[in-house]
Each structure stands twice: as structure tokens, then as C-alpha cells.
Amino acid sequence: MNESGLPRSTTYDLFRWIGWAQMKAGEEWVRARDLSQTQAFTLGFLEQNPGAMQRDIATMTRTTAASVSSLLQGLEARGLIERRTEGGDERSKRVYATEAGIALIAGFEGAMEAAGESILAPLDPDERRTLHSLLVKITAELPQPTR
Numbered sequence: 001m002n003e004s005g006l007p008r009s010t011t012y013d014l015f016r017w018i019g020w021a022q023m024k025a026g027e028e029w030v031r032a033r034d035l036s037q038t039q040a041f042t043l044g045f046l047e048q049n050p051g052a053m054q055r056d057i058a059t060m061t062r063t064t065a066a067s068v069s070s071l072l073q074g075l076e077a078r079g080l081i082e083r084r085t086e087g088g089d090e091r092s093k094r095v096y097a098t099e100a101g102i103a104l105i106a107g108f109e110g111a112m113e114a115a116g117e118s119i120l121a122p123l124d125p126d127e128r129r130t131l132h133s134l135l136v137k138i139t140a141e142l143p144q145p146t147r
């Protein structure tokens with residue numbers, strides 16, 4: 001403890017700890033479905049962007065075309081995605097999440113909300129409102145995340 005009675009951690013350390021707890025909850029959820037984070041992220045991307053091109057997936061995952069090809073082969077072997085040729089051009093394959101792929105990742109947002117609720121559980125409603133207000137003030141000055 002320091003002189004103000006706070007643990008010997010900086011505010012930034014505490015933010016990182018909260019982020020780590022949220023990340024671990026996501027990793028556990030994904031692992032329970034026998035997916036890697038990249039596979040789960042790709043399925044989510046394909047649910048939102050049906051018919052994406054392989055190069056779109058490479059951009060989104062920040063990997064190479066070869067890595068994406070391997071990633072998609074694994075998902076395809078499990079019946080979670082399918083690649084379709086469009087317009088008769090074999091070089092122009094579009095990628096779609098199958099119903100099984102979409103069903104597998106269904107519930108992720110709810111699981112992350114539950115993890116967030118668990119993180120905030122020690123706070124009463126007034127403390128939650130205060131924390132929210134302070135975080136809004138802090139984030140107002142930050143660049144906005146892109147989706």
C-alpha cells in the first residue's frame with residue numbers, strides 16, 4: 001500500500017488488469033469452441049461481411065495470403081466456411097460463413113457482457129455511474145476505434 005491507502009499499482013496498471021480479465025474471458029470462450037482467436041474473428045467478420053474476398057480477410061487479420069489460405073482450409077474442413085466461385089472466374093472466390101460457423105460463434109457478445117458484468121460486480125449503481133462518467137470523460141479525448 002502507498003501513503004493514500006491504494007495498492008502499489010498505477011491507474012494504468014489497473015486498466016491493463018481489467019483489459020486482461022476481459023481478454024482472458026474471450027480466450028476461454030473461443031477455446032471452448034475449439035477455435036483460435038483468429039478463426040473466431042474471421043467467422044465474425046464473415047458473418048458481418050458475407051462473400052468477402054480472401055484478400056479482405058488477409059487485410060482484416062493482418063496476415064499474408066498464404067496464412068489466410070491455411071486458416072480458411074482449417075475452417076472449411078470443419079464445415080464452418082465455404083468458398084464459392086462467382087461469375088465463373090476461378091480466381092475470384094468469395095468466402096461465406098456457413099450456418100454451422102455462425103451458430104458456433106453465436107453468443108460471443110453475451111459472453112463478453114457477462115464478463116464485463118463480473119468485472120463491475122463489486123461496484124454499486126452509484127459507483128458504476130461515476131466510473132462510467134469518468135471513462136466517458138477520458139475517452140472523449142482519444143482517437144475513436146475503427147471496426
